Amino acid sequence: MRLLLALFAAVAVAASTLAHAAGPQQKGQAPGWYRMPLGDFEVTALSDGTVALPWHTIMKAPAARIQAMLAQQYLKSPLETSVNGYLVNTGSKLVLIDAGAAGLFGPTLGKLVAHLKASGYQPEQVDEVYITHLHGDHAGGLADAEGKAVFPNAVVRLDAKEAAFWLDAANASKAPAEMKSAFVGAQRSMKPYVDAGRMKTFDGLAEGVELVPGVRALAARGHTPGHTVYAVESQGAKMVVWGDLMHLAAVQFPQPDIAVQFDSDSKAAVPQRKKAYADAAKKGYYVAVAHISFPGIGQLRPDGKGYRWLPAPYTVPAPAGK
Template sequence: MNIRFTTLGFALALAAATSAQAAAPFVKSQAPGVFRMMLGDFEITAVSDGTLDLPVDKLLKENQPGQVAKALQHNHLHLPLETSVNAYLINTGTKLVMVDTGAASVFGPTAGRLLSNLAATGYKPEQVDEIYITHRHGDHIGGLTVDGKPVFPNAVVRLDKRDADYLSAAPAAGKGPDGVQLAAKPYLDSGRVKPFDGATDLVPGVRAQPAYGHTPGHTIYVVESKGRKIVFGGDSMHVASVQFPDPTVTISFDSDSSKAMPERQKLYADAAAGGYYLAFTHVSFPGIGHVRPDGKGYTWIPVNYTRLP
């Protein structure tokens, strides 16, 4: 036996084994934030804009001391709460509609992922025909523009006139336009902001329904096809672990909590009774599911993952 070659062979084998067992590097990125489902003849696509870390214990108005902390702990969550920012696409077969547009850069670098995730949906911004804004807050309207330029060059923007009025209002004395007004400006300048007043049929199968309170014009969008239904509830929900068990908990972001709370209660009760889907901006992505009555509150049942042909 040739000892030299035997030793060399052993060394090569050891090196190969060591190489094969070397740890793979961390990827350090999430998969594209896209989820798709069919609703009758309509295609619904959830698109993640990222997340925001929120001090929800300071924002929510507890009914009992420690209510928020206890609810978070029960659901293995912690503060600040990493909170989803979701947008949605509705393809009716004749129109491609987007519900809300995310935050862009309005709230920092952890959001503003809408465009990169939109690319993974197979759709392009120029294909969006209409954009339905649930309300005028920055994490819903900020994604209309990037660097002052419209992201959706062919889209008409629809929202309730009570919130639309704010977009074109004169800034306060000594101040310039805020981020929301700047995001809407190119669409206003080109005449592509088309407000509606209260309950309105928008495109076949999609209608706007007032849910005022969180903002003066906060609106939910009802979508129906072939007997199936989903309601896009905007900010009728902020913290699922707290506000599903207790829908009476309000948040400091509300312009009028005395109106927002009963609208939330009505939405949940109707959805539970009707067995239809709800979709929310700030429920963990994709933010789609059902509610089931549970005592004085509700249990959230996330949508089941379903393959598509």
Template structure:
């Protein structure tokens, strides 16, 4: 007797075929959607004892580091870049750090503002996205007066942080804010002086600039430590709360793929490269020995982690991404 297929079998097969076609069309439609090409807001938050620390992303700028790094060779730099899967143009982060101590809201460095083009200048938007407003900031501490650290002080010709006092090393103020130094600077250097003066002078004129007093608590738990060399008045900042420590390096280093492996490597942006190298080696050794957190303006965002010694160099260990607690 011939087997008769039940009619519902054909119905089920038909429905399955239709469903499969619909599913394929659905996937095809989704795959054809336009690419969004935007990133999440650039802030990362962590606790340091009782301090809330928020890393703020100003953006990235591509640096041709083979030509910029000194006390090395382009061949050596190229090998180290390749080992870290980097090309000749290295995307370099510009990071700043917002510290809420519970009684004070402090910003350390301000990003580039409008001084370096469209890939930088995102600090203000990321500050707002992080839940804070510029007018809430009590103090701004500047590691040094290069444009990618002070450019964010001014927005559309106005004070970006109208209620804040700006602090920086007296040596940097004497050097970068000098009209005489601007006038005698080489064409390549004039832009550095112009950026610093455009960013700081409005605060000076408003009575909102106060040079740092080295070694004293700027606010409870935050100290400036001289690390001159990159600029005449370059400073790092030490944050301590409940036995936890974070040192913000500013521009003690620029290219992680090279300068952790070879700490002696300097950069053409240094005012005094020999002194900058000494300060870098000292900072690396102390951080590795102390096992405390460090933050750096030009490490990949959020630029927070620890280092350990390895051979004649060091290895960077970034923080784990985690919830604030």
């Protein structure tokens, strides 16, 4: 009996110790990288962070309708929104598709390079950077706070129409006041690469232009004048990196015709989105989307008048050499 009492006492002491053991909440998040194989290639999704956006005022539909669609998925605007880039290692080239925002949109973004390093790579190793379009949340991360190239050995490629629109001094000077900062940001981001002769443009085609073996640029203009998506293919596996072909999953999968205010040309952007959705759903390949919750990789199925998003199953690839 005495032994039993002693045992109870010991358990009680242990329990009270546990009750006081909680440290302060640690906050933060695991480094934002997510890796998956794609045929012989390796894709690493890189989070640039998240930013709260007032989608009920950004979407071209009544605010109440947007909030109701969000509520269907237990969401509410303003909504914490991911900004993602994608690193593709083809075995012969290391290609980064979109570079995040750096400091252009506040302290909750600009984490892409830290996450690239956490994933085992260095910015110096990046051979090529492909830009879907020159908005700040996709190209801002090309230059650091001093205006130097973040990817010192990389060639930056983009559609010639995108470069011509944003990097043209006359276009910038005649832009409406609310657009000025977008021009300034695009020009600042590209400057170190333009100065070093490391900006290379291509003439975008809807049927695609191969940039390195296994990676093609496909013109998908509308969101911006030279908006481009990139198809990555290896051994029959395929992923298309969509950039801003779409923004808000909870609204634009069920209703693909709802556009965003910051499309350069919504009349062109909406059919591009519908065409891309239909192709992805028909063929079943992966898509990787800049503003779908990180890692933003999934597949589509037709669902009523719209589509259903099927996030890629979680995977832990075998370590190198195993």
